[in-house]
Amino acid sequence: MSPILKLMRLHQYIKNFFxxxxxxxxxxxxxxxxxxxxxxFLLFSLLASSIYIFNDLMDINEDKKHPSKKFRPLASxxxxxxxxxxxxxxxxxxxxxxxFFLNQExxxxxxxxxxxxxxxxxxxxxxxxxxxxxxxxxxxLRLGAGNSALDAPLSMWIVIMTFLLALFLALAKRRxxxxxxxxxxxxxxxxDGYNLEFINATMxxxxxxxxxSYILYCVSPEVTLRLHTRYLYITSFFVILGIxxxxxxxxxxxxxxxxxxxxxxxxxxQATILLWITSFYFIVKGV
Numbered sequence: 001m002s003p004i005l006k007l008m009r010l011h012q013y014i015k016n017f018f019x020x021x022x023x024x025x026x027x028x029x030x031x032x033x034x035x036x037x038x039x040x041f042l043l044f045s046l047l048a049s050s051i052y053i054f055n056d057l058m059d060i061n062e063d064k065k066h067p068s069k070k071f072r073p074l075a076s077x078x079x080x081x082x083x084x085x086x087x088x089x090x091x092x093x094x095x096x097x098x099x100f101f102l103n104q105e106x107x108x109x110x111x112x113x114x115x116x117x118x119x120x121x122x123x124x125x126x127x128x129x130x131x132x133x134x135x136x137x138x139x140x141l142r143l144g145a146g147n148s149a150l151d152a153p154l155s156m157w158i159v160i161m162t163f164l165l166a167l168f169l170a171l172a173k174r175r176x177x178x179x180x181x182x183x184x185x186x187x188x189x190x191x192d193g194y195n196l197e198f199i200n201a202t203m204x205x206x207x208x209x210x211x212x213s214y215i216l217y218c219v220s221p222e223v224t225l226r227l228h229t230r231y232l233y234i235t236s237f238f239v240i241l242g243i244x245x246x247x248x249x250x251x252x253x254x255x256x257x258x259x260x261x262x263x264x265x266x267x268x269x270q271a272t273i274l275l276w277i278t279s280f281y282f283i284v285k286g287v
Contacts, residue, residue: 003073007056007084014260016044018139018162024277026152027227027284032161036149039098040106045097047110050088055121057084066259081264091222105148113141128193132174136166157217164213168206172246172256175199179254203250207243214239227284234283238276245269 023033050283056074063075068286070124092114099107116134125131138160147154174194183192215221245268250256263269280284 003078004083004087007053007073007079007087009052011264012048012052012260013045014263015139016041016048016142018142019044021143021158021162022147022150022152022154025155025158026150028150028152033149035144036102039102040145040149043095043098043102043106044090044110044113047114050091050095051117053084053088054118055125057081057088058121061088103148106145109141109144109148113138113145116141122222128271132167132170135170136163136220138164139166151247157213157220157223160279161210161213164206164210168203168210168246169259170223171203171206172250173259174256175203175250176254179261203247207247210243211236211240229283229286231283232280235276235280238272238279242269242272242276245272 020037023029023037040088047282055073056072059069060081063069063072069075074081074084096107096114099110117138120131124134141161143154143158143162157228161190175196177191178194178196178199182196215233215236218236219230223232245266246256246262249262249266249269251267256262262271
């Protein structure tokens, strides 16, 4: 892969598919909305790439000591810092400029995401707990960006579940850093604020709250009335299975360093998500 494309972290774009969640959960599938949300996905991805590059610039020295991050383009020296700053300016300008002309709400959301993550890269990522909360807020902002193409307000249930799921995944990633630190390998500066006992207990707590929140969403009068079905709770079986599989990957296999790579490589998780989406669609459509 080209060093520039690697620097952009194209594999991380899978996170930005959360912009499609409001459209899917509201069952607004018009071609016009789909094209607008797809454009929002591209704009959000460009902005995310600018943040990834800026974050890598701030972490060059740390990344050089990391067993896997030392191969990143900036840490390895295959891309210059001058090129990196140019790309940050170009990607952020294209993204925020495109959002401004698309709709004002999207521009406001992307601006919040951009400046919040600049603060994260400069300082906030070194503060335990604050770091994972900002990651989770980033996923909620993705929902808001996707919902800017719709007429309906963003469901509180989607916001709650997305925030909790993002916290769960961020904790799993921090667990991998703690394991590396226990092996004498240098990782993040904020890792002293975490240990295995704390992360394990918090992940178990988050997994339980996620499942309960999803079940409450499925049986809530608001949702059953809007989607015209009382059987949505059946899809919770796949949600529970997916959470358990990710916990197995984290606690048993100890391979939770990158949630994106886990999802791209794990066939079990992919099949579970596909079954969840399929069952959700057919239950709502009554096919």
